[in-house]
Amino acid sequence: MTDPSGNLPPVTLDEVARLAGVARSTASRALNGGVASREAIEAVNKAVRQLGFVPNQAARTLARNRTDAVALVIPEDPSRIFFDPVLAMVISRLSVDFWREGLQPLLVLMDPEDLIAKLGSFLNAGNVDGMVVTSFHSNPEVEEVIAASSLPTVFFGRPPRPDSLPYVDIDNVEGGYKATRYLLDKGRRRIACVGGPAGVPSVEDRRQGFMRACADAGVEPGPYLYGSFDPESGINAAAALVADPRVDAVFAQSDAIAVGVLQGLASAGKSVPEDVAVVGFDNTSTATAVLPNLTTVAQPVSEMAGEVASMLLGFLRTRQWGETPRILPTELVVRDSA
Amino acid sequence: MTDPSGNLPPVTLDEVARLAGVARSTASRALNGGVASREAIEAVNKAVRQLGFVPNQAARTLARNRTDAVALVIPEDPSRIFFDPVLAMVISRLSVDFWREGLQPLLVLMDPEDLIAKLGSFLNAGNVDGMVVTSFHSNPEVEEVIAASSLPTVFFGRPPRPDSLPYVDIDNVEGGYKATRYLLDKGRRRIACVGGPAGVPSVEDRRQGFMRACADAGVEPGPYLYGSFDPESGINAAAALVADPRVDAVFAQSDAIAVGVLQGLASAGKSVPEDVAVVGFDNTSTATAVLPNLTTVAQPVSEMAGEVASMLLGFLRTRQWGETPRILPTELVVRDSA
């Protein structure tokens, strides 16, 4: 079944051809669907099975000038990504989809200094046919290298300079709007918002949605705080917010932040949702791991990743981009915190 | 700086050699530290810079019979891994370490059916020089393929058949013992234990530690329940356990389970830690995302992954294994739940 020769000598196409009684070129054609007689194909297939032949990928790459591999570029500080179940989901889905389509995913996740030092060479060494880049945080230097590589690229999340670059994203404005609107509909009148880092596109969009919902309701928006996408930011924010007793709701721009807010409110003696209602964003597993379970805006992360994969695949096959960008809708998941 | 030619023609070593006024072989030697005159090296380096040359990886692989890539094999159902922050950490650390050492990590994470269908070919196609396998769950078919590949392999976690295969793990017996002992020291007298799937090595070891601690204290162990490593198992377990009012502590074999237990106890009206103390395992970020914050057994996951990477690297360089297995200690992190 598998190669019985315990260890060393890998089978080559030459040996297959010899056993099948044909030329190497014929064997190659037989295997790759080129012109070949029925008998040739059968003989070759039999030989392949008998010898446990597997074509050498490097040789193939060299000859075809195509790697059948793609890079998953995660330009984040690796120590940060544990807080981000979204990222885990993205990676997982991309990996599964690419494998299914016969592409090997290379995980480009390294120390930031390594990244700027190595990414350029890596991309230009013909290691991959294309890449997907998660662009939650911007990083000019990395952007630069990516742009210079001229490899087919799809971004997960709107890239900082969306020069009609292909990307998939949710409608963050809508998401922010929905969350805020829900709180307003529940009668909350002074809503604070805790965001991620200033300047990040999704953060600004969610903020815009927040503002717009308040404006539409004729309510003055409560305090808006920038932070980062982790529980600490939430704790800090909560500490600041309780100073204003009129604040009766918080829209946290990620579940991680919301968790921190919850903790901060708890230690300040505020009860959720009675005193303060809290809405998160992302609908990650922590939303249900926390008490009270979090009302949150769900992103269809897996579908998004699926779209990303199919966009890149489509381009690699047809050499042209389909509809881009692709914007997917969000959905408010109501639980106990608001 | 980088290749100015916007797009297509990649620079080859031939062009570098021509520009430097030497033969291709000399250029190769100059770049790879072979014998070469000072002038030759300088001329080549200059040409390289000028042209933005990056050696083609496939050609290198073919010529050297070495890929400088390793596989990260995750034989788990991809939909499951989101519950597992440990896995995210492992992947991240491995990725960072391998990149730092000049090895490209290939993420082998796909649908189970795809895995058994494709893993064999992948491993035998000369895609990688070695691999690391996370072996939380056993899977005979995958085991088989891995064994047949005869690639250098390190396991994260004791593999089902540790035929002196290289692996890194924690002392799970000790971990289980510590958790249980702590509860006993706190005066708890009827301690239940909620484990992962029966038959998994780590689960059985933790169970053994649990049993032994009880025995050492002369206390009869409370109910032992198998489940899986997710919050649902914890909820179910809690539901079952509250039937016995004497149960005053639960040792959950993962934080995810513990979170479920916490919820289950809460909805049964039990307070933690007053009525029932809870100890988790893993010390993942959910341990602090939940209220009360979880007392839990910490595994040095990142260090473990680091060990794994260095073991594989060591073998690839020296062609022999160092000390194996490597067993790292656990540590009890005391918080609020017990």
Added chain:
DNA sequence: ATGGGTCGTGGAACCGCTTCCAGACAATAG
């Protein structure tokens, strides 16, 4: 019979790099 297709095939070139080998040359030893 003869000319013009297909179809299938083997040989050879090629992808871009590394490495073996033999030769050129200079420096040192005899």
Added chain:
DNA sequence: CTATTGTCTGGAAGCGGTTCCACGACCCAT
């Protein structure tokens, strides 16, 4: 001054596939 060593070099032969090309066999319509 030759013999011996040593350093550096270019040419050529790989690595293991794919693909171009020319050629022979075959079938059909002329």
